Each structure stands twice: as structure tokens, then as C-alpha cells.
Amino acid sequence: MTILGLIREAAGGLTAADVAARTGQHMSTTRVHLERLVDAGLLVKARASGGLPGRPAWRYRATATDPVPAPYRALAAALLDHVTGEGPDVRATAGRVGRDWGRQLATASPPTGDPIEAVTTVLDGLGFAPSVQPATESGQIPVHLHTCPFLDLVGKNPDAMCALHAGVIRGILEKHGAPTDGATLEPFGAPAACVVRLPPPDAMARVEDHLDG
Template sequence: MDAERLLVPEASEEGRSRGGSRAAILDMLRAADDPLGIREIARRTGLHQNTARFHLEALVASGLAARAAEDRETPGRPRIGYRAVAFGPGGGRQYRLLSLMLASLIAGTMPEPAAAAEAAGREWGAYLGEKPPPFQRLSAEEAVAKLTGIMRELGFEPHAAAGADDGQYRLQLRQCPFLEVAREHRDVICALHLGLMRGALDLMRAPVTADELAPFTEPGLCVARLTAHDGAQ
């Protein structure tokens, strides 16, 4: 069955309306030379940004679109955009397969796979993060908010909350973009994400550390434990 026929049910007028919006977004992605961000899609379609995000994530889940870094000429971390997936042999599964292949390579050949993955994550976290201006000091709350935004742009559905103890934060991460690979190679993927958070916080000169990432505390939920230091909370 054609993957586009699976986008939404056709049984109701509401379903047809959602399908029309989603098909229009898919056409935009296919016509674009570069990945399009949520704001651009919302502007072109007149949809609310949350609605545009909902349709884009549905297209990703259906294998019709993929997340990609938008090209930018100014310094700073690239925003996450969306592009259409060209169907051919293997369909939209090639990136998931590539992720699985690379994760298995690290797990099978590195003497310390988790350490290697965390080190790679730190480098990418420093690349994707945003360094504050000289002499500017972020509060713990500001740093956690920026980290939450980075994880959202990477495809997670994050939610940060202060814990019962002073200086403790819990960053809940749902909708892992590498969920299927993480289930097979948890030590690699989760260490990569923990390193990414640590690298981003280091770049921000944040008074916060990412202490641990507890995977699958509930189905589809991972929790990062963060700690603010020196009264920064």
C-alpha cells in the first residue's frame, strides 16, 4: 500500500482536512532545495507552529520525511529542519539502518563503547550548543531551558522540572529519535545523548551538570538528572 495513503484516516471530514494539510506540507518539502523549519512551514501554510510540528512529525513517523540540519551562514548551532524522503530501494528506512550499523560497529569493535559514544556526543553537543557572549553568565534555569530547546530540535519531546531537592532538575525525554536503535544498543545511544547534553552545557558555561541519563524508566521515557551548582538554582 502507498505510504501516503496511511497518513490519516479518510473516514471523517476532520481526517480529510488533516490529510490535506499534511499533503500540502509534504509537497512543500519535496519542492524545497533545503530543509524547511517549523516556523517556515507554519508561515507558508498559515498553521499554528504546534500544528505544523504535529504534521511534520507524522510525516517522519510515516517515513515520508526526515529531520535534517538547516544550512545557515551565521555562527551558532544549526536549526533542525525537515526534508522529504525520496522513495527508492529500501524506502525511508535507510537512515535507521545506517544508525543501527554504526551503533553495532561501535558496540562490537570499541573496547569501551559507552565512553567512545559519550565522547562523540560531547563534541556534537559543543557544536550544536550556543556559546553565550563574553562575561555573560547563565542561571541554572536559563541553561536548563536552552538544553531543553536543543533536545527538542533534535527530535525529542522534552520536559524539564525542578526536583524536590535544591538544585536538582529532571529532564524528561520522550519520543527518542533513535528509539529502535537504542533498544538494541542502549549503551551506545544513551551514552551519546548524555555526552551531547554534557557538551552543550559545557559550551554554555552553565552552572549545571548532567549527572546521568536513566533510559526507559517508563515505556518511551528516559530521564536525565541535572544538578545546579554554587547556588545557581
């Protein structure tokens, strides 16, 4: 099977080490082939999370072919036209744009008193196929994003696009008066999904009670 075929069959994508192990190729040869597929627009890459210290490895996924909402794609493409490079400045700019867009998306969505439901409703409408997972020991609510219909744009600038999506989530929470501290988006945080981590529901409830008072 080809490298592209292997990665298309892997729901959570593969690292270069995974591909090298499955094909028997030397690691350097594997990396060259992977980067050529990225340059051709057939794969995208993002930093994989292995829960280990240090900079994680790249994980490669096949680009999505499903259509995505035109307004959001236009916004994302426009952002990439104005933001280049990587690093904290790029992430901060993309995050601010994402917050503004998230507030607008939350306003346009059906009203709900549950911030978690509001986040998943918007993300589902954008094509991320979210699913809420059991709360962690710290009380955080993980939401798995099983698809990313913007993978081709992510491949052009992972820092900007992932920060944009994280900003959208924080904007939705802000619109519902919920705290954004601790709201994060981890690319490839699960074997077959990116992971959104939302603040504990009791923290959101405390903010709502304060606002009501």
C-alpha cells in the same frame, strides 16, 4: 490484542513480565516473541529502572515512525558503524562523540543565559519532547524526554546510543560554562519517559559567577 499492539498502547513501554501477565503466556514464550519483534525492528529494548538494586529488567517500546533531523541521524548511524559491543569502553567513546556534537548543537541554537533552557531547546529540536519537572530534594532538575525519535538506533546498541545522548547533554552544559558532574540520562527513568537529571541551578550559577570573576 497482539503483543505489538499492547506495547504500542503503553506510553512507557512494557517489561516481559508485564506482557506475560496481560496475555497469560508463559514468560519464556513471551520473551521469544518479544525478541523476534526486536529482531524485526518493530520493538526496541532498554533496561528499565525500578529503583531497586541489581540489574533491572528489559523494557520494550515500539519503534518511532516520526522523521528525525538528518544530520543527527547520520552522526548516530555513523557512530554505530564504528562502535560495537557494550560496556564502559563503548559508553566512553560514545560519550566523547556526544559531547563534541552537543557543543556544536549549542553553538547553533539561539543564545540563552540559562543552561537548562539551552538543554531543553536542543533536545526539543531533536524531537525528544522534553518537559522540565520540579526540582528534587537534592536540588537536581529532572527533565522528562517523552519521545525518542532514535529508538530504532537505540535498539541496535543501547549502550552506545544512550551514552551518545548523555554526552550531547553534557556538551551543551559545557558550552554554557555549566557543571556536568551529576548530569545523567536514565533510560525509562519514569513510567512514560527517559529522565535527564541536571545539576542544581545554584551550582550552575556558582560556576558562571566564577567565570565572570
